[in-house]
Each structure stands twice: as C-alpha cells, then as structure tokens.
Amino acid sequence: MNHTLTGQVAKSRRLVASEQELRQAIARELPAAGLGDLVVMGGHFMLFEDPSSGRLTPGVIEEQPDETMRGRIAGRVGIFPGYTWRMSIGLLGEYAAAGADVRLLLLINDWQYVPTGGRPASELRAEFFAGLSALPPSYEEALREAGLSQESVLPSRKHPLAFPETWLKYRFQKAADRLVKEGRLEKRYLDSGPRDTEVAFLDGDGNYRTLISCGVTGCAGEITEMVSEVYRAGHRNLLIFAPGECLMPVETGVDIALSLYDLPGMRVVIADPGGSGEMSAEEIYGNLVTVSTFRR
C-alpha cells in the first residue's frame, strides 16, 4: 500500500485479489462501528439503445432478455452493474445492522452509447428518465430480498432514483464558470487554436489537472460534482464502485472535490471491481482490484 498527502487531502491505495480481501479493505477504511453515515455508489450502468424499440435501456445483463443485447453488454461491461449493486446492498445491510445511516446511489451513464443520429440524444435521455419510476426489476428484486426498498436509494436533485451523468456534467460546467471567476479554477488557452480553452485545477503538487477541455467536461468534472452533491445531502462517507477503466478520472474527481469545494470531514473510498467485460468474480479479482481512499 502506498500513502501520500496532497495539500490537505490524504490518499492511500492498495490492490486486493479476492472479494473477501475487498470487503476487508473496505471494512478497514470504513469501519462499521461508529460510522454515522455512508453513501454507497453501486450498480452503475450505461444506457444502450434497444434496436427493437429505438429507446434507451439499462446496460445490465439481467435486464435484457434479448441475446444480442446481452452479448453487447457482456462484451462491454460484463457483470459489473449487477455485481456491484448486489455487493452494495450486502454492505448496506451490514452497516445498517451496525447502526449506520446508509443510502445507495445509482449513477447512470446516459451519454456514452446514446445514439447521436435519428432522434436527439437529449430527447432519448429525457424519455428514459421520465419512465424511470422504479429501479430496474433485477435491482428491485435484490433490494427486496435483503428486506429493503427504494427508500434506501439517495435521490438526486434531478431524479428521485438516479444521478444522471449529463446532469452532473452540466452542473459542473455552470459551477466551473463561477469558480474561474473566483480564481479557484484556471481557464487557459491551448496551443492548438486561439479558441480552444481548458479549465484546469492546480493541485497541491503544483500540477494542472484538466476538468473541461474545449467545452467538454471530463469524467473527473462530473465526479467532482457528485461528491459535492453527496456532501450537500449531509453525508460524510462515500464508497464508490467504479469501472476499472474509469478509476483514474474518478480518483481525480474525488481529489479535486475534496480540495476545491473544501469538504471537511469527507472520506471517500473507491474500488474498481471489473467493468471491462469480466463475467465472473474470478475474472474480476484475477485482474486485481484497486481500493483507494481519500480523506479531507
């Protein structure tokens, strides 16, 4: 395990090779006894276009009867959404039994595989979220089996059940304008063209970390906003299950949120069990899983 201190944010990172080790690492970082509040971000999924209906559908294998769709999701993210949802519910039960106030957070990637041709992407997204009055059935069933309900899911200010990524990106862009004016973020012109700009954060090590480039908010920006929203909702502990390929931007977003928004007492643990097509726990842990902790 390595450990560093950037500015006022303490960071540590370790690798684990089994679900048991992952649970032990989480228990070390977020000990159930005395943990007052916790949000667990699990079950994160992407939206895919269902070719039969032309609508957006959750990229969760368990939700898809169609073999073609199951194959697409398996190849892209594997069992990550359902696996992390079930693990989150298990943890929720354990923490709740120890007296902690625990909520689940469902982050939905509503932009990456949303078609840009045909109907406008914004219309497809709006239609999906308007119809999301209940969790996907497999998610609902897992909750019910654990003796829980949708009440355990933390609402966002955009949706009662979910945190849409485009909403977070939009929120961050608005916040960034204000933060640039306040001098807490820096807007810089790029060598590539006089109209190309980026908004960057100067971290405690003196490095510029890009959050918005040429008007496009990266994953780090949206995660920054998500952490801020969780803090605003009164929670001081956050466990994030993120796909492996997103680990670095998620870590950056968390690091920046803790520094930029001044969130004293906030502790965030990130784990990346799969998300790149792994179809079994053996595959997930065979690749080793990273567990990172950030404390302010």
Add this chain to the structure above:
Amino acid sequence: MKVIYLDGCATTRVDDEVVDAMLPFLREEFGNPSSPHMLGKRARRAVDEAAASVARLIGADPEDVVFTSGATEGNNIALLGVFGHDERAPVNGFFCPIDHKSSLAVGQALAARGLDARTARVRPSGQVDLDDLAARLDPYTRVVTAAWVNSEIGVVQPVAAMAGLCAAVGSLLHVDAAQAAGRIPIRVREAGADTLSLSAHKIHGPKGVGALYVRPEIRHRLRPVMYGGGQHALRSGTIPTHLVVGMGKACELAAARLDAEWRRVRELRATALGVLAAGVPGLRVNGDPDASVPHVLNVVLPGVRGESLVSSLRTVAVSTGSACNSGSQEPSYVLTAIGVPAEDANCSVRICLDAGISFADLALGVELLVERARALAGVTTAATPAQG
C-alpha cells in the same frame, strides 16, 4: 495465466544472464565500492567493468559514465544541472513537446522559476523541425533536449543535425536515449550529444539503475542537483553494485544483439501490421514508419476507445494513446502534438515489439487484440471519450 507482453517501451523482463551476473553482488560480493578493503575493491572493479560495458554500447569512454537511478534522474541532472551553473538572465532552453515527462516536467519547473523554457516545433512525423529550431536558437540558449527515440510513436530524432545547430550557438544538446539504447546504434561522440541518459530496465536490465553520459569537455558546465558523499561529482550516493553490474551485462548483451534484433523486429512488425490491417477496418498508423524504429507500432483502431480495450484485455499487455495522468483520460499529448485528432488519439494503442517474442505468440496476441477491438466497436455508436 500466460500474458503476451507487447509493452516493452514501459519495461522489459530481466534477462537470465543479467540475473546471474547480479546475484554474486547480492550474496558474497556485497562490499561497498567506496570501501578500501578487498570486498570494496572487488565491488569497485565490477562497477568499473560495468561502466566500460555501458560506454561500449554508446561509443564513449568509461570515465564519462555516471550511474544514476534511471533515465529520469539522468534527465534531471542534465537539464537542471546546466541551469545550476552561471545562471544569469537571459537564458533559455528548448524542450521537445513529445518527450517523456521527466524532461517536460523539468521544463515546467524551470519555467516556474522564471526561466525561458521554449517548446521546439515538431513535424507530423514527430521529428523536430530543424529549420524552426535553427531560427529560434540564440546565444542565450543553454540547452536543447530531445528523446532520440520517442516512446509512443518510435520516431528517431535527427540528433547529429540538432547537435550541429546547438554547437553553432554554444548550446548544449541533451539526449534522452532510454528508448534508443539497444534499438539503434549510438555513437555519442559522432552524434555530438553533450549529455545522454540511459535506463537499464528498457534493455532487459534491472529497474532502478541508469546512466548519464557527460562529454568531458562540458562537464564544468553542469552542477549536481543532489549532494552527499561525492561518490561521483555529479551524483552522490552509495553505488548499488548489483544493479550497476546488471546494467553493464544488459548493455553488453544489447550491443551484441543489436543488428540481429533490428532485423527480427522488422519482421515481427510486418506480422503485427498484417494481422491488424486484416482485422480492423480503417486502421491507421500514427507517426511516420519510415522515420521510426520498428519496435514501436502505434495505431488508431477507429471507434474503439483505447482505454476500454486495454483494460478489457486479459492476456495481452499493450498501452493506450490516452494519458490518464491528467485525470480526465485526455488524448495523449504526444499524438495530439503531431497532429493526430483527439478522437483518433483516444482510439489509439501502442504495441511495443521485443525480438524475444515468437511469431506465434505475437500473432496470437494481436489476434486477441483485434477480436476484442471488434467486439467493442460493435457497441460503439458515437465518439466515446470516456465512461464515467
């Protein structure tokens, strides 16, 4: 599970002969090379022999070799050290925008100190634009630096021509040869480089050791960046005999294998490109193959985000054209600097070929990569910068 390793620019497996050479210096021959007794003298003799091997690989004299912890330290000593001596404004330095961060970050640090750190212009091939450099060098230029072989696209810089331009204005030329050693012939005197850094683990040596060549005529123009017992005037610290011996052996092997490995890697490259081109519609090669070493193959796989591909490959090790260290999975600064569009850069992967791999393993590895790329391309409907 066997992993087909195609990431030799990141590091290489330590050669068995290197391990064998190192082991006695971890066991019975553990003396400190600075000690005056027999164990110390034997260690010193081994260090001297290693310096001779390093020097033979680059065409230098053994006394011009300073052992370091790697090319990063060598780059720092050369680039910071040259500004540590007689630092009077105006002074400036030229940095190559596609170089390793151990050079670029020094440029940024110098700029933060108020020094004029300039960025050399590169052509779409990745080679430094010599006309532009010649026009912008001036008598206040303290140093120009470039990686002889670029680690992402394999482009070979015109070092001798750059040295000529530098000499004309009295500037030093520092060359990062971490990716060049063992891949192209290096005759440092003929090339005219003033300082040159090497790293052992890129040539089947151990991690944690490297070397810096310093042309003796310019030695007085460098100041150390770290002070201590004075084991070497430019680099204090106890010499890690076993690592240095490992580096010496790795250099000896690299020199002996250079020509044969070049020929074999060219054939390996053709095999890899053949499999890639047959399996990935619209495949493009980044950079200019005619100006590059055959060991590095950087390709655009249209519609397939490199980060997704690399993280989902179970038994093949390659790297991406994305630079996650900025935190937002931005396109590689190397690829964008040579004019590759951001979307293509995000869909790029780098394959580094090692002469030791079999044709069968290479073909299998690239086929697995193609298979995975096709699966990912099948779910892509738009430009996909990142999953969040």
